[in-house]
Amino acid sequence: MTLLSHIVYAVGVARWEPNTKERLVQAALDLFAEQGYDATTVNEIAERVGVTKMTFFRHFPDKREVLFAAGQEVHSQILADAIAAAPDLATPLQAVAAALDALSATFTDDRREFAARLRVVVAGQRELRERAASKHNGLVEATAEALAKRGVPDLTATLAAELGLRAFDRAFAHWADPASSQPLTDLTRQSFDELRAASAALA
Amino acid sequence: MTLLSHIVYAVGVARWEPNTKERLVQAALDLFAEQGYDATTVNEIAERVGVTKMTFFRHFPDKREVLFAAGQEVHSQILADAIAAAPDLATPLQAVAAALDALSATFTDDRREFAARLRVVVAGQRELRERAASKHNGLVEATAEALAKRGVPDLTATLAAELGLRAFDRAFAHWADPASSQPLTDLTRQSFDELRAASAALA
């Protein structure tokens, strides 16, 4: 980076504003909350950011992905890594508990408002709910795969992963609710314990 | 129906061929299998049936629904009814077992080839897989709701329903495979037993 470019950048005469992707996410969430998902066009989102439709689709494969692109792979990786890092003696459920801890810890309290708004928007739209469910399945699969690599039988791995992620989803819903103020890690542990108890009572 | 209309119908001078909806489903599945889901347009499907795009969308809310419209509500109802009809003494898992029996029994062997083709097409397309997962969730919810009406706690109901429908999905996959020739009811019972064992071993 040359001295000139530093100056130009600092003075704000850069050709485009930086952080386009994040600004698109913010604008999209705002507009979806204001007017609804269907009533908001990709053009509107792009224009609000001072950019065109094409640029939007260069950052996100489709309209709804603007709300999910951030999570999916990152969260999968966190879960898989935590499972792999669990002690050899850990049972499948213990490994899953560790993974849930790791994932929950990434949601610091400054993200709560964003999460809450996102939840409302997603809950109000079939297409977005489907995408959320798809993400859930993706995380279950990633977790189950990581368990399988530890030698856990497939069926067991899938059930343990599903149990864990259902616990996480429930905890996340509580966390995003302005009423409750506990950290997500605590909520997730509670929820996981409840689900394990219910599962044990099934048999 | 008058005598005249009988004659007209028999002679085939009716304004349009009957069974438009089913013929659309058949044409869609054929085309999807031939050229792929993305490569076939709604126009193609409609034209093959001798009808226009508009008519397609009068029968199905969107393109992918042509492969799912048949199932969803019907299957939900079958599951819910069977749960409701289970003896009062039945445990949640026993009620679910009865529901799976009822659902499996509706898939007679003459539907196997259709099911097999459908599975291949769905498996090859993200959009369709998502829709299938959404249907799965819908059936889980319907089953869990029916269990809750019997007084089963929500968490228990959801877990039992999820366990049951995972068993069904696995069994269905085997059933649709030309290699195995057992009736779906048997496969479902086997799969359900396996999953119950794995679930019990989790704790």
Next chain:
DNA sequence: GAAATGATGTGACTCGGTAACGTCGACGTT
């Protein structure tokens, strides 16, 4: 300083999906 790079814009296009309105045969009523 020339060439490569990378982020963006432009314009045109396909296709999914919707809506207003028109057509015509089937059927019931009188």
Next chain:
DNA sequence: AACGTCGACGTTACCGAGTCACATCATTTC
């Protein structure tokens, strides 16, 4: 037998999502 309703479909026109080929221009690299 004439009439009016209704149901299933067609026609036309339109909007928005998503794609593509091509152009632009500041930054970076050699």
